[in-house]
Amino acid sequence: xxxxxxxxxxxxxxxxxGVVHVEALxxxxxQVHGVVGSSRERAAARAEEAGLPPAYASFQAMLxxxxxxxxxxxxxxxxxxxxxxxxxxxxxxxxxxxxxxMTSLQSAELVQLAERSGHVNAVNFNIRFYPVxxxxxxxxxxxxxxxxxxxxxxxxxxxxxxDTDWNWRLEPxxxxxxRAVADIGSHWMDLTSFLTGKRITAVMADLVTxxxxxxxxxxxxxxxxxxxxxxxxxxxxxxxxxxxxxxxYEGGIRGxxxxxxVSPGRKNSLVFEIDxxxxxxxxxxxxxxxxxIGHRGRPNEVILRDPxxxxxxxxxxxxxxxxxxxxxxxxxKALYAAVYGAVAAGRPGGGYPTxxxxxxxxxxxxxxxxxxxxxxxxxxxxxAVVSSWAR
Ligand SMILES: NC(=O)c1ccc[n+]([C@@H]2O[C@H](COP(=O)([O-])OP(=O)(O)OC[C@H]3O[C@@H](n4cnc5c(N)ncnc54)[C@H](O)[C@@H]3O)[C@@H](O)[C@H]2O)c1
Numbered sequence: 125x126x127x128x129x130x131x132x133x134x135x136x137x138x139x140x141x142g143v144v145h146v147e148a149l150x151x152x153x154x155q156v157h158g159v160v161g162s163s164r165e166r167a168a169a170r171a172e173e174a175g176l177p178p179a180y181a182s183f184q185a186m187l188x189x190x191x192x193x194x195x196x197x198x199x200x201x202x203x204x205x206x207x208x209x210x211x212x213x214x215x216x217x218x219x220x221x222x223x224x225x226m227t228s229l230q231s232a233e234l235v236q237l238a239e240r241s242g243h244v245n246a247v248n249f250n251i252r253f254y255p256v257x258x259x260x261x262x263x264x265x266x267x268x269x270x271x272x273x274x275x276x277x278x279x280x281x282x283x284x285x286x287d288t289d290w291n292w293r294l295e296p297x298x299x300x301x302x303r304a305v306a307d308i309g310s311h312w313m314d315l316t317s318f319l320t321g322k323r324i325t326a327v328m329a330d331l332v333t334x335x336x337x338x339x340x341x342x343x344x345x346x347x348x349x350x351x352x353x354x355x356x357x358x359x360x361x362x363x364x365x366x367x368x369x370x371x372x373y374e375g376g377i378r379g380x381x382x383x384x385x386v387s388p389g390r391k392n393s394l395v396f397e398i399d400x401x402x403x404x405x406x407x408x409x410x411x412x413x414x415x416x417i418g419h420r421g422r423p424n425e426v427i428l429r430d431p432x433x434x435x436x437x438x439x440x441x442x443x444x445x446x447x448x449x450x451x452x453x454x455x456x457k458a459l460y461a462a463v464y465g466a467v468a469a470g471r472p473g474g475g476y477p478t479x480x481x482x483x484x485x486x487x488x489x490x491x492x493x494x495x496x497x498x499x500x501x502x503x504x505x506x507x508a509v510v511s512s513w514a515r
Contacts, residue, residue: 126468128461129153132191136160136183136207137198138170141221141248145196146176148456154194154464160186183207187214194244194467197221201306202298205230208479212237217244217467219460222314223306224482228490231483232507238479244472246463247482249314251394253458255450256415256429259438260319260398260405266435269400275316275371275379277396279308280387284365287338294338294361303363305331305492308394309383310485313371314477316381316396317484319405322374324488326503331364331496334386369492370501413449 132155135145142159149156158180161167167179180186186195187210195211197204197220205225211218218238224247225231238245251257263269283289293299293307300306317323339356365386371379384390394409397418404418413429430446431439441458444450462476472478487504495502 126470128464128468129155131155131193131464131467132157132189133194133196134158134160134180134186134189134192135176135196135198136186136203137200137221138167138174138176138179139198142196142198143174143176144453144456145198145219145248147453148460149196151457152460152464154460155191157189157191158186183210187211187216193217194219194464198248200292200298201300202226205234208234209237212241212243212245215241215243217463218479219246219248219463220479220482221248222310222482222485223300223489224479224486226300228483228486231479231486235479235483238472242472244463244466245479246459247477247479247485248456248459249311249318249477249481249485250452250455250459251311251315251409252318252477253441253455253462254407254409254412255431255434255438255442255458256407256413256427257315257319258441258458259427259434260407260415261321262435262437263405264319264321264398264400268403269398269405270402272320272322272375272377272398272400274399275320275373275377275396276381276399277312277316277394278382278384279312279394280382280384280390281308281392282386282388282390284335284385285388287335288356290338290340294340294359294363296363299363301363302331302489302493304365304383304385305329305367305369306489308385309367309369309381309492310489312381312383312394312396313488314481314485315394316379316398317373318477319396319398320373320377322377323484323506324371324373324379324504326372326501327488327491327495328370328501329367329492329495330369331367331492333361333363334365336361364496367492367496409452412451 138161156177194217197207208220340359342355366384397406406416415427417425431442466474491502
């Protein structure tokens with residue numbers, strides 16, 4: 125097995141999350157040979173400012189570099205399909221940001237291509253890799269909560285609250301037909317499926333756009349940027365600011381989630397509660413090291429992440445002793461440790477979310493859009509693709 129420190133990678137996209145990818149890879153000792161941006165000049169400037177590896181002249185120049193075995197795709201959503209396909213066809217392993225593609229037709233094609241290629245393929249559902257959530261997955265598997273009955277929660281943010289807030293995600297040609305649901309609701313739905321080991325089978329969704337006209341700055345804007353451009357153009361918005369969704373999971377589990385990008389004060393709050401027949405588990409991403417376990421006949425517990433008291437799955441994803449807070453950036457390191465373990469072994473598989481999971485989330489999102497359009501329950505139309513956690 126090849127040491128991880130001898131594996132070469134490149135990162136496409138140098139925005140908010142591209143930098144997080146580079147930093148996590150560097151922490152693992154992966155050789156990040158370069159980055160690709162929207163142009164060589166912009167990528168080179170960004171590389172210098174953020175301490176990134178050098179900019180490639182083009183996406184193709186990166187593919188042509190034989191040292192690059194793994195390509196990370198962190199560009200805007202509309203580029204994922206095209207870039208992931210080209211990378212697979214060039215013989216690379218691929219880690220792609222969510223959503224995997226713009227449509228389930230595209231994501232199905234990527235699943236097929238990836239399986240045929242025999243290369244490692246991963247979708248960046250990093251939230252699964254908070255150590256206490258890996259612990260919850262183990263707990264549910266061991267029936268530690270009793271049979272799961274109900275899953276509830278929210279994913280709320282406030283960074284698109286004002287009509288002057290702008291990002292490429294607001295443009296359906298770049299971000300997709302769904303916005304809040306595809307961008308953050310997808311994380312919540314993937315996570316709760318992963319934790320319960322049950323897929324979503326049907327949805328009933330209500331979507332709403334509260335801000336129908338936004339003022340688009342004349343120049344480009346980076347994700348979560350707060351400085352405002354003086355020159356703006358009015359743009360009509362059709363993608364949802366908020367969603368309320370009822371969910372049915374395999375095994376009769378019921379669920380509900382509220383998703384919003386316009387909730388004042390909520391910076392990045394993913395909350396869930398899983399209620400079993402004996403105990404419950406609850407978590408809030410703004411306090412990521414704490415896990416709440418609820419009981420009926422004895423006092424509830426709050427577990428602080430600590431490798432010494434967690435199960436094997438939780439311990440594996442943990443890097444620091446208890447009381448030394450871990451957070452968002454650490455989940456990328458834990459996810460890539462699993463992905464690069466597979467690359468090192470030369471064999472896909474091994475506990476990380478795959479293109480099949482990315483495709484499944486596309487099917488769920490399309491069902492959400494359809495349910496909202498037609499005001500009715502919509503079942504998820506699945507083919508033969510099997511999620512990594514259901515194998
Ligand atoms: N897993 C997570 O937690 C998470 C968090 C944030 C974003 N994301 C995903 O990551 C992706 C990027 O989001 P972001 O917030 O970093 O956006 P961003 O706007 O901050 O960055 C996007 C980057 O892509 C670059 N780019 C544009 N066109 C390109 C091209 N043709 N080739 C190469 N690069 C190009 C831009 O220059 C920019 O550097 C999205 O798909 C988003 O859904 C995931």
